[in-house]
Amino acid sequence: MLDSLLSLLAEGGIHDYGGLAGKLGVSPKLLEEMLLGLERTGFLKAVATRCPGSCEGCPIRAECRVAGLGRAWVLTEKGAERATSAGR
Helix, strand or coil, rough: CHHHHHHHCCCCEEECHHHHHHHHHHCCHHHHHHHHHHHHHHCCCEEECCCCCCCCCCCCCCCCEEEECCCEEECCCHHHHHHHCCCC
């Protein structure tokens, strides 16, 4: 399931917790734990601890993969490589 999450994030764009949780069939709480685990293992990097909720004018909007619940992450190089290999 973590590979599925990485693949979704590698597609690009801005994702919110509700949308990602729905696509994966998990609760937002479980999604949060998955994201934190991916961060701990170096597949994601937290870039904001408080998301203002407005992407317009945000300096990381081109890289942001998950916005919501006060956090935003980007894929690390390791995460992008894993997502690419998982999608094959």
